[in-house]
Every structure is written in C-alpha cells, then in structure tokens.
Amino acid sequence: MTTLTIDNVHKRYGSTVALDGVSFEVRPGELFGFVGSNGAGKTTTMRIALGVLSADSGEVRIDGKPVDLDVRRTIGYMPEERGLYPKMKVGAQLTYLAELHGLSSSDAKDATATWTHRLGIAERLNDTVDALSLGNQQRVQLAAALIHDPAVLVLDEPFSGLDPVAVDVMSDVLFEKAKTGVPVIFSSHQLDLVQRLCDRVGIIGAGKMRAVGTVDELRGQGGSRLEVVAPHAQPGWASSLAGVSVLGHESGRTVLELGDGADDQAVLAAALATGPVHEFTLTKPSLTELFREVVA
Structure with missing residues (x-):
C-alpha cells in the first residue's frame, strides 16, 4: 500500500517564504483535503510533491522513496490550470498521454475508452478540447490523470467550475480509486465538499500547516x-x-x-x-x- 509523505518542506522565492516546514502524510486509501487561502502554499506543495518544483530543504517520499523520474511516473496529477492541448482531439490526446506513461498502443486505447466512458465523455472522443465546456474539460483532465492507473493521485482544484452532476461523478471516481488503496490528495475552496468527502484535512496558511486531522477531530477543536x-x-x-x-x-x-x-x-x-x-x-x-x- 502506498503512502505519500511531505517531510519538513521549505521553499522560498527571494524574500518570500512560500513553504515553512510543511509536513503531513496521505495514507493508503485516504482522501485528504488540502485547504488554504489563495497564496497559502497549496499549489507549491503539490508541484514539489510531483517533482515539478524542487524544495529548498525537506523531502517528499512515496513509499519511503524520494520522488525521482521513475517514482514520478506513478503519480496522477491534475493541475489547476488545464494542461491539455486545446486543438487536439480528446481520444487522440488521452491515448498519447497514456503512451507517454509507458502503456502500449492497444492498452492506451483501452484505457482511453474505459475512462472516457466512466467519466461520461465517450461521445466527445473526436471533439477538440477547446470545443468542450469547462466541466467536460475537467473530466478530460481527470481522465488524463487516471489514464496510467497511478499509485498516487494529486489533484489541484478538481471540482472548480463543475455542476452538481459532474461533482458527483468526480467524487465517485475518487472514492473508487481510494478503495483500491490509492492515496488521494486534492485542494479545494469548496469546504462543504471537503467536509463531506475527506477522511482527513490539512489546513495551510502563509506557508505553514495550521491543522491536520479528521474532520471530526478538527471540528471538535x-x-x-x-x-x-x-x-x-x-x-x-x-x-x-x-x-x-x-x-x-x-x-x-x-x-x-x-x-x-x-x-x-x-x-x-x-x-x-x-x-x-x-x-x-x-x-x-x-x-x-x-x-x-x-x-x-
């Protein structure tokens, strides 16, 4: 079973302290809500966890291993700013991304069919991304994060702009992945949703972890x-x-x-x-x- 560990991570941009000793872990099969105000350090933490940014000090580990290229390939990442090719067709794009993660051509096509069907966008395979609504673009982005059957899911504002039906679809998928033992961390400003979905929550403010615990533990404080x-x-x-x-x-x-x-x-x-x-x-x-x- 996989565990994501953020261990005493520091990050500074010039005189600005972005992260100041951030530590927490996301356990196997856990939905972890990562919340904070704009500029609190959520996205920086996630990018360091993915290996896109380097920490000044501290370490990110997955199952005790530092995040190198091989470990990074086991992570499913959904950025807040969409990381899709707007003029590329949905089906071709997802198949291409799956192949980049090491899947064979046939396995990539099978995975694309599976996730577009599961997320309700199978009929949009031949549409370009920029022809889709914001909600459907979100679904394609989630499919891209799931296409290679990741061991860890890191999602930055995955529910932003979604209607209630799409929220339910995405919630169900995250629950399904967690049930298989995948640690799932996602950031959100929709705290009522975080309260409803998450096993544990971490609150970050001004680059420091202010509180970590189950929803009941935090509310009890x-x-x-x-x-x-x-x-x-x-x-x-x-x-x-x-x-x-x-x-x-x-x-x-x-x-x-x-x-x-x-x-x-x-x-x-x-x-x-x-x-x-x-x-x-x-x-x-x-x-x-x-x-x-x-x-x-």
Whole structure:
C-alpha cells in the first residue's frame, strides 16, 4: 500500500517564504483535503510533491522513496490550470498521454475508452478540447490523470467550475480509486465538499500547516455550540450566562459557543424563561467556520 509523505518542506522565492516546514502524510486509501487561502502554499506543495518544483530543504517520499523520474511516473496529477492541448482531439490526446506513461498502443486505447466512458465523455472522443465546456474539460483532465492507473493521485482544484452532476461523478471516481488503496490528495475552496468527502484535512496558511486531522477531530477543536430557537427571546438573553459566548442572534435564532464551565441546562432554563423553545441543538463548528478561525 502506498503512502505519500511531505517531510519538513521549505521553499522560498527571494524574500518570500512560500513553504515553512510543511509536513503531513496521505495514507493508503485516504482522501485528504488540502485547504488554504489563495497564496497559502497549496499549489507549491503539490508541484514539489510531483517533482515539478524542487524544495529548498525537506523531502517528499512515496513509499519511503524520494520522488525521482521513475517514482514520478506513478503519480496522477491534475493541475489547476488545464494542461491539455486545446486543438487536439480528446481520444487522440488521452491515448498519447497514456503512451507517454509507458502503456502500449492497444492498452492506451483501452484505457482511453474505459475512462472516457466512466467519466461520461465517450461521445466527445473526436471533439477538440477547446470545443468542450469547462466541466467536460475537467473530466478530460481527470481522465488524463487516471489514464496510467497511478499509485498516487494529486489533484489541484478538481471540482472548480463543475455542476452538481459532474461533482458527483468526480467524487465517485475518487472514492473508487481510494478503495483500491490509492492515496488521494486534492485542494479545494469548496469546504462543504471537503467536509463531506475527506477522511482527513490539512489546513495551510502563509506557508505553514495550521491543522491536520479528521474532520471530526478538527471540528471538535472549535468547541461546542448551541443553536437555540426561542421566538420571544431578545438579544442579550444569554450574555450573562457563565462560560457562554453569543456568536449570533437573528429572528429568534441564537448561536452560542460553550466554553469551560458552561452548563447547557442553565442555557435551556434561560431560554425557557423567555417563552417557548422550538429548537435546542448541540452542534460543532463547520469546517468553513473552523477554517476562518484557523487562518485568522
């Protein structure tokens, strides 16, 4: 089983520190969401993992081996900026890319047929890439990353610009690859999607890893929250309760954060004192909320 390891990687461009000791691993069969603001270091990390960029220090390993040319051939990479030939036909292009990865002509054609069918673009084999919609170009780019049956998948913003149906198709394919033991890392600004799909998540900010863990682990770091729907409650009804912070109040719905020493039963009693309580729900912050806190 294959593991992708990013070990204490540093990268600097002149006086700008792009990566500052970035470390994490993507385990066999794991979907790993790599999130951060624009310019945080996601793409630089991925390009170093692929071997397109060199690190100033630190190392990337796949199954304990540094990424050389032979190891690089085992990676499936999907860049954020499309890396396709716009005037070349889809079928010929995918077959050509498969042959570059070492497949025979017949195996390359078989792989092209398999992945274009799986991704719903089999009828576009004779179309040039620039004649396709953005969503179908994304599907062709994913097919290019999968065409050689890679041992590792590295995908930079694979869901960008996709409609819900295309998102479902791509999600299913990534799940299928992960089930075969392939480690899959992808970056995305769609944090609700990352929360739904990923086994673990890494948050990077200003070139440093700010948090790594399962979605539940990360959300648990944000503390417990209560959503209380009390139609007659006025703003400030919970502000005097020990250990309770009011995060928002609108139209009878109040969101509270429970700190140390907070008593949810005392909160309930205070809410009932204002009148009927229609909802009283203990929740955890979403990945989006946690991301805002971490990068801030």
